[in-house]
Amino acid sequence: MAAVTDEIAEDLMAQIREATERMRGIFEVRWEFHTFRGDPFNGLAEAADDLKADAVVVGVSEQAGHRFIGSVAVRLVKAGRWPVTVVP
Numbered sequence: 855m856a857a858v859t860d861e862i863a864e865d866l867m868a869q870i871r872e873a874t875e876r877m878r879g880i881f882e883v884r885w886e887f888h889t890f891r892g893d894p895f896n897g898l899a900e901a902a903d904d905l906k907a908d909a910v911v912v913g914v915s916e917q918a919g920h921r922f923i924g925s926v927a928v929r930l931v932k933a934g935r936w937p938v939t940v941v942p
């Protein structure tokens with residue numbers, strides 16, 4: 855499982871690098887890529903705190919179970935430590 859996760863992370867970093875290169879000269883974008891294992895909420899909250907993030911941007915959850923226990927986005931909003939933007 856860890857090998858698949860690492861492969862996905864490498865692919866995502868390559869896509870971000872390509873998109874950043876396409877925008878060079880138009881926008882200056884600073885980005886960092888971090889991976890965390892375990893609970894997504896805890897990983898994102900820890901990263902946002904450690905990096906002193908101005909805001910957190912997450913994708914919307916499509917899992918039905920999140921209606922009962924709350925999605926990562928909802929948990930981040932309820933934490934109230936940063937502005938949270940949820941994108942489709």
